[in-house]
Amino acid sequence: MILGPSLRPRLQPRPRPLLRRLLSEFWANGCAASCRRLSTDGHTPQPAIGRDSVEVLGHSYPRDDFTNVTPKILAKVGRNLHNQPHHPLWLIKERIKAHFYSSYIGRWGNPLFSVHDNLSPVVTVEQNFDSLLIPPDHPSRKRGDNYYLNRSTMLRAHTSAHQRELVRSGLDAFLLAGDVYRRDEIDASHYPVFHQMEGVRLFSNHELFSEVRSGDLLSLFERGGRRTPGKQETHSLEAVKLLEFNLKQTLTRLVAQLFGEDVEIRWVDCYFPFTHPSFEMEVRFQGDWMEVLGCGVMEQEVLNSAGADNKLGWAFGLGLERLAMVLFGIPDIRLFWSQDERFIKQFRVQDIHQPIDFQPLSKYPPLHNDISFWLPDGAGEGEGFVDNDFYELVRSIGGDLVEKVTLVDEFTHPKTGRRSQCYRIIYRHMERTLTQQEVRLVHEQIERTAESELGVQGRY
Numbered sequence: 001m002i003l004g005p006s007l008r009p010r011l012q013p014r015p016r017p018l019l020r021r022l023l024s025e026f027w028a029n030g031c032a033a034s035c036r037r038l039s040t041d042g043h044t045p046q047p048a049i050g051r052d053s054v055e056v057l058g059h060s061y062p063r064d065d066f067t068n069v070t071p072k073i074l075a076k077v078g079r080n081l082h083n084q085p086h087h088p089l090w091l092i093k094e095r096i097k098a099h100f101y102s103s104y105i106g107r108w109g110n111p112l113f114s115v116h117d118n119l120s121p122v123v124t125v126e127q128n129f130d131s132l133l134i135p136p137d138h139p140s141r142k143r144g145d146n147y148y149l150n151r152s153t154m155l156r157a158h159t160s161a162h163q164r165e166l167v168r169s170g171l172d173a174f175l176l177a178g179d180v181y182r183r184d185e186i187d188a189s190h191y192p193v194f195h196q197m198e199g200v201r202l203f204s205n206h207e208l209f210s211e212v213r214s215g216d217l218l219s220l221f222e223r224g225g226r227r228t229p230g231k232q233e234t235h236s237l238e239a240v241k242l243l244e245f246n247l248k249q250t251l252t253r254l255v256a257q258l259f260g261e262d263v264e265i266r267w268v269d270c271y272f273p274f275t276h277p278s279f280e281m282e283v284r285f286q287g288d289w290m291e292v293l294g295c296g297v298m299e300q301e302v303l304n305s306a307g308a309d310n311k312l313g314w315a316f317g318l319g320l321e322r323l324a325m326v327l328f329g330i331p332d333i334r335l336f337w338s339q340d341e342r343f344i345k346q347f348r349v350q351d352i353h354q355p356i357d358f359q360p361l362s363k364y365p366p367l368h369n370d371i372s373f374w375l376p377d378g379a380g381e382g383e384g385f386v387d388n389d390f391y392e393l394v395r396s397i398g399g400d401l402v403e404k405v406t407l408v409d410e411f412t413h414p415k416t417g418r419r420s421q422c423y424r425i426i427y428r429h430m431e432r433t434l435t436q437q438e439v440r441l442v443h444e445q446i447e448r449t450a451e452s453e454l455g456v457q458g459r460y
Helices: 018-023 030-034 088-103 159-168 205-209 237-259 300-305 320-328 333-337 341-347 387-401 436-454
Strands: 053-056 059-062 114-116 122-124 148-150 153-155 173-181 193-203 265-272 275-285 288-298 312-319 367-374 402-412 419-427
Touching: 053 148, 059 148, 088 173, 088 193, 088 237, 088 320, 159 173, 159 193, 159 300, 159 312, 193 205, 193 237, 193 320, 205 237, 237 265, 237 275, 237 288, 237 312, 237 320, 265 288, 288 300, 288 320, 300 312, 312 320, 320 333, 367 436, 387 402, 387 419, 387 436, 419 436
Parallel strands: 114 173
Antiparallel strands: 053 059, 122 153, 148 153, 173 193, 193 312, 265 275, 275 288, 288 312, 367 419, 402 419
16 A cells, blocks of 8 residues: 555655555455456446446446546556556566465465456445545545545555455455556656555464464464554464564565565564554665565454454555566656557567666657646635645646646735745656647646636736
């Protein structure tokens, strides 16, 4: 969830709001809908937003006052970049999958971990938040940060939305990959659709203690325990320590496979609502410490609700774009959606482990235009103007022509108290040179729509 999670080529860690902290790199319509698989027959109806309903993946969802998904976002649903052979996200997913398949074998010689990478991104709000113990008043639920089809249904903000259903189905070890959707800022490392991969492994009493001397005398659980920074109230200390060791050993081996055996790593204590204790792994890359994943011991309440109350488990999650940008040297997250042959052909390799040094496409010159406006009354007091609404408006109109949006100036009128903001919008096409004339047409539409949709008053 992280992831989540963040996905930035500038590798230095930077402070993030709580939402992004919880949902950036880390993991990240009911039970039947949660495990509904995407059609692979090529005949899935195109998504559409009607006056009274939203059509997604062949299903209709009634609109209400929470509906905020846009046509440009719905157009990404079903693209499944992580399942397109030789796409860079597919390559990272396959490298991770190959590592787990070869390193963890079940008792009958089959892979221990199953892989699930084709689950529908349409989930219930209950799946996305409640099933992971995220409180009703938590800021990560805000309409301004998610894509809602209606008050009860949304595009998943993290792949962990499926965690409970998969555990409930009887799975003890699985990997899960998919596209996730988040309203966010606009720059070279953020995109409203990105991809996560997570892993879960559960242990019974015998499985965890089988190789420990006198393990039959030990137990996963204890009565009358208390929650400490190192464990949950129902878990025994020896069980948590063994589980933590297994988790960190598993992830250290994975990262060594991805980055090389000599990779330097460190662990940082952190907080997630659905694991305790929780950790982030950082690796030293090109001289800087970089966060690559989040993980932890699963909250027992999550397992109990999934019918696995006699087991303990760990979970981890990572962002595929982040790893691909780092390992392949891809400078802009928009490139993952490019259909330019010069981009695509660089990842057509015979061996998924073959090193790839991405050669940037010609860097076309950027064009920037500023937009200034007075904010509506009440903005900044919990109502009115929300910056993510403006970013979403810019995305909806400018699409992938927009490389970055930056707040460059704020002003409060000394007499009236009215506030104004100035944003700089950088336009750059990934495959050709833009003209100022065509950019101006887009920019003027942004100006007009900001006034009519967001209630701002232009200063241009």
